[in-house]
Amino acid sequence: MTASHAPASVRPRHLLAIQGMPAAEIVRFFDLAETYVAQNRSPDKNTSLLRGRTLVNLFFENSTRTLTSFELAGKRLGADVINMAVAVSSIKKGETLIDTAMTLNAMHLDVLVVRHPESGAVRLLANKVNCAVINAGDGNHEHPTQALLDGLTIRRRKGHIEGLVVAICGDILHSRVARSNIHLLNALGARVRAVAPPTLLPADLARLGVEVHHRMETGLVDADIVMMLRLQTERMSGQFVPSVREYFHFFGLTREKLRAAKPDALIMHPGPMNRGVEIDSEVADDIKRSVILDQVELGVAVRMACLDLLTRPAPATGAI
Ligand code: CP
Numbered sequence: 001m002t003a004s005h006a007p008a009s010v011r012p013r014h015l016l017a018i019q020g021m022p023a024a025e026i027v028r029f030f031d032l033a034e035t036y037v038a039q040n041r042s043p044d045k046n047t048s049l050l051r052g053r054t055l056v057n058l059f060f061e062n063s064t065r066t067l068t069s070f071e072l073a074g075k076r077l078g079a080d081v082i083n084m085a086v087a088v089s090s091i092k093k094g095e096t097l098i099d100t101a102m103t104l105n106a107m108h109l110d111v112l113v114v115r116h117p118e119s120g121a122v123r124l125l126a127n128k129v130n131c132a133v134i135n136a137g138d139g140n141h142e143h144p145t146q147a148l149l150d151g152l153t154i155r156r157r158k159g160h161i162e163g164l165v166v167a168i169c170g171d172i173l174h175s176r177v178a179r180s181n182i183h184l185l186n187a188l189g190a191r192v193r194a195v196a197p198p199t200l201l202p203a204d205l206a207r208l209g210v211e212v213h214h215r216m217e218t219g220l221v222d223a224d225i226v227m228m229l230r231l232q233t234e235r236m237s238g239q240f241v242p243s244v245r246e247y248f249h250f251f252g253l254t255r256e257k258l259r260a261a262k263p264d265a266l267i268m269h270p271g272p273m274n275r276g277v278e279i280d281s282e283v284a285d286d287i288k289r290s291v292i293l294d295q296v297e298l299g300v301a302v303r304m305a306c307l308d309l310l311t312r313p314a315p316a317t318g319a320i
Helices: 023-041 065-076 097-105 121-126 144-158 176-187 244-251 292-310
Strands: 054-059 080-084 111-116 132-138 165-169 191-195 211-213 225-228 266-268
Touching (some): 023 065, 023 144, 023 292, 054 065, 065 080, 065 132, 065 292, 097 121, 111 121, 132 144, 132 292, 144 292, 176 191, 266 292
Parallel strands (some): 054 111, 165 191, 191 211
């Protein structure tokens, strides 16, 4: 692929959430990402599609997968990519998020990828800049590109998403990954279960059409997909589980608990994993069942698709 996109239109497009995204748009991301999976597996991975475009990664929280894959995605599409070092930026001198965004905006960026600990902060910032903004995770609200890569992983392995039983297990209360996945899986017709102790479940799950279970033994019955989440202690104030040892006993995924799921059920995890807390190494490393590294691989392709679509000339609404 060598053609360059037309110059960016005046109205930028953003990817801030999965909530409200029509199924056809989700499938559009998947289909475009498929072309990038093939490209990423070829010896010549780079194109000039985004030559002359500038991508800045602005991460206020730690990241391995999301940050690295956005950097790789931008570089493989030929963009200039800068990972802004927040720890040594003027944010440390008291500059606000909005002033930082407007300062970066004045440098004529094309895409700003933002991760922030506060829910809603990325949308706030998107309203202040002229470039496309991608939410790389805001508080416990959404992590849209994670859900897109999770959905693509399921579609590639199972051939479809509609009708599958997906058990999302663990710290759903603090998880932006769970929230984005619930919206995506609902939009595509999956049956979503939330499996967690009552202390780790948000109040609005029933409204989202999710079946709630408090025991892995029932929540995993006949599941096609078992998606594990870590305890997000960085977002916890107070004690949400009695102890890590007890949590693992009741909610850690082991080979024994997995027996309740379908024999061909897939194990997923967005990472980073905490082995011996929410997942046992024996199942995390089971090459027949675990697709955790597939998720990482597809993350690059999905983010290339996002950068590609967001930098295309925008329709009148500015939506994706
Ligand atoms: N899944 C995910 O967001 O991982 P990172 O925190 O490493 O980016």
